Amino acid sequence: MNTLEKSRLIKELHDLTGALERRSLSLYETAKAKSRIKSIFVECDQPLFKKQILAYKAQVQPERSAEEFARDTIYARSFRGVFQQVEALEQALYAQPDSGWAILYQPASGWQIWLIPAPARTALLSDWGNLEQVYRWMLQQQHQYRSLHTDLELLNQQNYAATQAFQNTVTARSSVAIEPEAAAQQLKPTKAAPVQPEQQADPVPEAESSARHLLLNQLSCPISELPLDHLPAEKLCRVFLPARPEVMQYADVLVHDAEQAALLKRPGYVAEQINAQGRFIKYLVLFGALDAMQATRFAHAFSQQHEHEIAAIREIDSAVLESQLFALDSLFQCYQHAEQMIWHKEDYYPFIPLQLIHTQKFIQFEETAPTLATPLILLKERQKIRLIHGQQRLQLARTEQAYPYILLDRQQGVSWQIIQKVLNHLPAPVDPLRLVQAIQQLTAS
């Protein structure tokens, strides 16, 4: 919609709402005006007016809008439905007592989310509010309890279970092997002691186990072969972390050629996966690739298969990666400090997890309208990362776990005084890249 079309819609809404407020219309004209307003809401159904559209839909079709809202989240498969009666909700929610969430709607109060925080536990209840408010509450609870699996994780678990069932039926003929933990530990490379050549690693008898495992940070992780549509001849496996399921919320972990001895001698690789709109999906962690070229091929083939794209790939020491993989913060730090960027897309900005940002804006000013590709502008001072520009960008989507960013550093001479000085000379609304450019020019001079 261009500006002229928008301005005409505003004029029309101005006239229609004015007439409805004055009650100057006949019954027929009133119905016609309301009908036209409804069609304008359909015309304006775009991310920019998401808040208004959601409020409108919630008013005219409350249950359906809540259903659509829930189905649009990353936890849709754990969603048990929208209910107006507590009894019906409880029945549906506790039918699967391990995990799940549901929405209760009452016209006078609004919406309330019920969330099972742990298997067989009574559900936690949010306050009453609008859909965005109660969903935000649920994300906060999820951050603490990690009770829900994302749809992608559930899908992967199903695939894994199917693979396991298939493997169990052909155990006698399978040629799988297990790496015992002790042997694997001895083979861990250290900086002081050179690693042994790959061919000296003792093969482990196949009969020891019917399942294949990989040892990561002393955790035995089952792996399952992952056929790649574009690289059918390559042997790539997904690594499952049943002891640390939260990792799968922020990273797909893959391994090429699951010889424990070999893979830790090779560098690890971490890629940022995004969707077609440029929104961060997950990290991709890859062990065992022979070189950067192969890692790049694997990363692209894997992400394409899931209809995602790769934003960038970095090479990281696999022993470091193995130890830092188990928390989003530490994986991000590890990725951020990796010097070896081996590939990135055009117009690339790295992504930072939301939980690392202090999102309260210190200096208030008008920002240009953002897109999903617009980076946050952040200032690092001491141990904190604070938001300079990006208040609107943060509000653009509901469920992003990481955002593109440009980080300025207090240690490089950027202070709040300098930022304020630059802002005083920039026309409003302020474009993030112009702001960064102006700050850098001032600090360089």
Add this chain to the structure above:
Amino acid sequence: MHELQALIQRKISPQEINVENLVALAEHYSQPHSAEYKLVELALNIVLASYLEKAQQLV
């Protein structure tokens, strides 16, 4: 355009903007890459969002 600047700086509310003037500005500044177009667009987004909120109360 001063009115739009004031709107963006939250010095006046969206409902105080003259809508006839908005249409005239949108007609006048029609080059999508110009700074004026972007300013008008930002202001229109604010005003349209406000009218949608108002309309929602009346349907």
